[in-house]
Amino acid sequence: MSQTSVLFDVAGPRTRARYRIYTVISLVVILGLAALLVLRMAARGQFAYDLWEPFLTPDYIRALLVDGLLTTLRMAFFSVILAVVFGTIFGVGKLSDHASVRWVCWSVVEFFRAVPVLMLMIFLYFGYGAGPGGLDAFWCVVIALTLYNGSVLAEVFRAGILAVPRGQSEAAYAIGLRKTQVMTQILLPQAVKIMLPAIISQCVVALKDTSLGYAITAPGLTFVGKQIYTDFQNQLQTVIVVAALYVSVNLVLTWIATWVQRKFVGEKKILEVSMVAETDAGAGLAPGGR
Amino acid sequence: MELVFSNFDLYLSACRLTIGLFLVSAVGSLVLGTLLAAMRVGPIAFMSKAATVYITVVRNTPLLIIFVFVIIGLPKLGILFRSVEELGISSFFFRACLALTLYTSTFVAEAIRSGINAVPLGQAEAARAIGLTFGGTMTQVVLPQAFRATVPPMASVFIALLKNTSVAYAFGILEATARMKYFTNISGNDLPIFLIFAAGYVVLVEIVSFGANRLERRWSVAR
Amino acid sequence: MRLIRTKAAVAGLGVALSLAACGDAGDDSSAGVDVEVADNAAEEFDDGTRMKELADSGDVIIGVKFDQPGIGFKGATDDMPVGFDPELGKVLAASLGIEPEDITWTETISDNREPFLQSGEVDLVLASYSITDERRAVVGQAGPYYVTGQQLLVASDSDIDSLDDVKGTEVCSVTGSTSLENIEAEGATPRGFDTYSECVDQVLSGAVDAMTTDGAILLGYAAEHPDELKVVVEPFSEERYGVGYSLDHPEMCQWIVDTLTAAEDDGTWEDAFAATLGASGVETPEPPAMDECPAA
Numbered sequence: 001m002s003q004t005s006v007l008f009d010v011a012g013p014r015t016r017a018r019y020r021i022y023t024v025i026s027l028v029v030i031l032g033l034a035a036l037l038v039l040r041m042a043a044r045g046q047f048a049y050d051l052w053e054p055f056l057t058p059d060y061i062r063a064l065l066v067d068g069l070l071t072t073l074r075m076a077f078f079s080v081i082l083a084v085v086f087g088t089i090f091g092v093g094k095l096s097d098h099a100s101v102r103w104v105c106w107s108v109v110e111f112f113r114a115v116p117v118l119m120l121m122i123f124l125y126f127g128y129g130a131g132p133g134g135l136d137a138f139w140c141v142v143i144a145l146t147l148y149n150g151s152v153l154a155e156v157f158r159a160g161i162l163a164v165p166r167g168q169s170e171a172a173y174a175i176g177l178r179k180t181q182v183m184t185q186i187l188l189p190q191a192v193k194i195m196l197p198a199i200i201s202q203c204v205v206a207l208k209d210t211s212l213g214y215a216i217t218a219p220g221l222t223f224v225g226k227q228i229y230t231d232f233q234n235q236l237q238t239v240i241v242v243a244a245l246y247v248s249v250n251l252v253l254t255w256i257a258t259w260v261q262r263k264f265v266g267e268k269k270i271l272e273v274s275m276v277a278e279t280d281a282g283a284g285l286a287p288g289g290r
Numbered sequence: 291m292e293l294v295f296s297n298f299d300l301y302l303s304a305c306r307l308t309i310g311l312f313l314v315s316a317v318g319s320l321v322l323g324t325l326l327a328a329m330r331v332g333p334i335a336f337m338s339k340a341a342t343v344y345i346t347v348v349r350n351t352p353l354l355i356i357f358v359f360v361i362i363g364l365p366k367l368g369i370l371f372r373s374v375e376e377l378g379i380s381s382f383f384f385r386a387c388l389a390l391t392l393y394t395s396t397f398v399a400e401a402i403r404s405g406i407n408a409v410p411l412g413q414a415e416a417a418r419a420i421g422l423t424f425g426g427t428m429t430q431v432v433l434p435q436a437f438r439a440t441v442p443p444m445a446s447v448f449i450a451l452l453k454n455t456s457v458a459y460a461f462g463i464l465e466a467t468a469r470m471k472y473f474t475n476i477s478g479n480d481l482p483i484f485l486i487f488a489a490g491y492v493v494l495v496e497i498v499s500f501g502a503n504r505l506e507r508r509w510s511v512a513r
Numbered sequence: 514m515r516l517i518r519t520k521a522a523v524a525g526l527g528v529a530l531s532l533a534a535c536g537d538a539g540d541d542s543s544a545g546v547d548v549e550v551a552d553n554a555a556e557e558f559d560d561g562t563r564m565k566e567l568a569d570s571g572d573v574i575i576g577v578k579f580d581q582p583g584i585g586f587k588g589a590t591d592d593m594p595v596g597f598d599p600e601l602g603k604v605l606a607a608s609l610g611i612e613p614e615d616i617t618w619t620e621t622i623s624d625n626r627e628p629f630l631q632s633g634e635v636d637l638v639l640a641s642y643s644i645t646d647e648r649r650a651v652v653g654q655a656g657p658y659y660v661t662g663q664q665l666l667v668a669s670d671s672d673i674d675s676l677d678d679v680k681g682t683e684v685c686s687v688t689g690s691t692s693l694e695n696i697e698a699e700g701a702t703p704r705g706f707d708t709y710s711e712c713v714d715q716v717l718s719g720a721v722d723a724m725t726t727d728g729a730i731l732l733g734y735a736a737e738h739p740d741e742l743k744v745v746v747e748p749f750s751e752e753r754y755g756v757g758y759s760l761d762h763p764e765m766c767q768w769i770v771d772t773l774t775a776a777e778d779d780g781t782w783e784d785a786f787a788a789t790l791g792a793s794g795v796e797t798p799e800p801p802a803m804d805e806c807p808a809a
Contacts, residue, residue: 011333019333019334022334022337023334023335023336023337026334026336026337026340027336030340037367040367040368040369041367044366044367044368046366046367054589059590060589060590062590063589063590064589067589110492110496111488111492113449113495114449114453114488114491114492114495114496115453115488115491115492116453116454116455116456116467116491117453118456118457118459118467119456119466119467119470119484119487119488119491122467122470122471123480123484125625126474126480126624126625127474127480127481127484204350208350208351208352208353209352211352211354211355212352212354212457214354214707215460215707217579217620217622222352222354222355224589226580226707226708227579227580227587227588227589228588228589230580230582230586230588230708230710231582231586231588231589233714235358235362235363235366235714236359236363236366236367239355239358239359239362239363242355243347243351243355243359246350246351246352246355247346247347247350247351250350251346251350254350361720362711362714362715365714365715365718365719365720366718368718370718370719370720380683380702381720382683382704382720459688459705460688460705460706460707461706462685462704462705462706462715462721464703464705468688468689468705471624471688471689472688472689472694474624475623475624475689
């Protein structure tokens with residue numbers, strides 16, 4: 001963070017002493033709060049072994065990891081793949097030369113970006129989930145997540161394609177390529193490199209949003225967590241364990257994203273990402289996204 | 291559809307709750323988020339690390355889990371926030387806003403930090419060169435420019451907050467999504483009801499989006 | 514630095530894995546009634562009836578609740594749901610010659626009971642399914658096999674004694690349920706949660722003043738926490754639980770009524786109740802008389 005070292009001088013002895021005091025104060029406050037929390041938990045018997053036992057029992061661990069985490073990952077995986085497809089189609093559609101295509105794509109994308117994912121899931125499940133050939137809860141979640149993340153990705157794709165240097169498309173037209181060829185052979189491949197970090201951050205968003213599926217009895221980590229705490233009345237413990245699982249998985253995903261970014265985008269990172277971020281207020285990219 | 295219009299007062303009170311949750315949580319997360327950003331950017335290493343840990347953990351946890359923690363987990367420790375009822379605020383509303391604030395403030399902090407990072411390095415260097423202190427550099431040079439860069443990601447954070455208020459439906463707040471479930475339970479035809487509620491959200495989102503666009507244009511500078 | 518962190522992570526994982534085998538949670542009790550599975554059940558039924566089809570096919574899909582302890586509950590590691598409703602489901606399946614292990618159990622939540630029956634996704638629904646005229650217009654409901662009414666569950670030291678006391682208080686129930694609507698009409702502030710267990714938790718921690726739903730469900734929870742909770746107020750609505758079946762097969766009604774009446778007569782009904790809702794010490798009530806089936 002070179003910026004911060006520019007913001008303040010190298011600390012002299014008095015400032016250092018002041019910083020030490022601040023550090024001690026904040027240490028006391030934060031550790032004090034943490035200690036209070038732990039003491040409260042102990043006082044209310046929240047460290048009782050039987051409240052934590054389910055998480056040490058192989059059967060329940062298997063239920064958590066396999067029925068829960070694996071299903072959640074599967075849902076997220078399908079949603080992201082379908083969202084990429086959806087996003088490509090509608091992103092390209094928004095750049096179309098035909099106004100009618102542009103307007104249709106624009107309204108679809110705006111609609112699904114504005115509606116809460118939870119409402120979408122509830123509507124899909126209760127409206128279409130129980131009819132003949134009905135969608136089961138798993139696919140309701142996947143479809144709802146696809147529609148939402150696909151709309152966000154459509155914006156990202158549009159911004160990404162616009163971020164490819166104009167000279168590329170001009171040169172492509174100059175050598176006689178047609179519109180579709182320019183898009184598929186020149187623009188998209190270069191745009192994908194720019195958009196990769198945003199796509200992966202949407203993966204994290206999709207993973208977190210799968211937890212909303214519990215409202216329509218969709219399987220997943222949150223659902224299994226609910227089953228456990230309904231059975232054992234250990235809400236606090238379950239929340240801690242489930243949160244830890246989510247955080248770990250998301251951290252792994254984010255680490256993959258950083259690695260991908262470094263490998264494929266390299267030093268062009270800052271230029272590309274900030275340009276993409278400024279193109280549209282609602283792009284929902286990494287800093288501001290859900 | 292007539293069902294909703296004949297019960298329009300129920301629909302409106304639900305929308306009012308949604309907007310109420312949004313406004314209170316927005317203010318709360320702006321305050322908390324700025325505090326977190328300041329801790330991260332500041333010189334004291336411990337505070338910076340503590341803020342980073344908090345932001346990382348909460349950002350990567352689904353909002354639902356945070357809600358469960360605040361509304362179902364904290365009461366187990368006796369933390370009920372009953373005292374706010376003396377001010378006339380329902381404790382459920384307060385706790386829902388608390389959950390939303392805790393979650394959204396991390397995104398606000400990240401948006402502010404990205405805004406600060408967008409200010410060209412030369413600005414801060416020049417400010418130091420003319421002898422401004424840390425406080426002066428921040429308030430007179432960096433932050434005003436940072437605000438401009440913060441608007442797009444901040445707008446998307448607030449739009450996300452607006453939509454996240456729907457998660458409160460399962461935790462005792464009769465806001466828009468809960469009302470929609472109430473109506474679809476009674477009527478057989480779900481699609482028009484869903485469209486009315488969806489339209490409500492779209493309108494609110496477009497208002498925020500429009501406001502953000504205006505702000506951005508007002509503050510824009512030829513680069 | 515990275516190496517140290519990685520080693521620490523691996524060590525932590527190792528400790529966690531070795532601890533993982535320590536616990537032994539979860540009850541192994543599979544309490545329930547013994548059902549006598551009828552032999553040659555298919556021959557008991559007339560050709561062309563749905564019952565004969567089901568008996569021939571050897572499997573039946575029954576919709577129950579998965580999240581209401583005592584009525585219908587399936588834990589994270591259970592293969593089959595347990596509760597009063599699944600027990601009666603086993604009785605019905607037994608009369609079709611189907612073993613309890615061969616029943617396919619589906620989770621039916623309050624909102625999807627009618628759609629599932631209409632689409633044929635489930636054959637029977639036993640899910641605290643109250644008989645109402647609106648529902649009888651779209652699906653068949655045979656019964657009642659249990660009668661209860663809406664009551665209130667409060668903390669043992671609460672002042673709430675009658676329905677008038679709820680005005681201005683916060684009362685919890687499940688989002689979108691009729692119990693919540695009814696209590697809102699009485700002047701209470703409705704607090705909707707996802708499951709009844711969460712509501713019980715809210716009452717126990719003092720976050721709400723009361724919870725309301727069918728007395729049957731409340732009794733089960735009150736008996737789990739006898740010193741902290743109590744059920745008050747006379748039932749202020751009548752809920753008659755029935756077995757849901759599709760109107761495409763009206764002949765099922767008579768079969769359901771006959772099978773369950775036989776279970777009431779020979780004590781199976783009482784055993785099922787005692788093993789589930791009654792396990793917490795609640796008195797087993799008289800089994801109700803069933804409605805006449807609509808003329809086919």
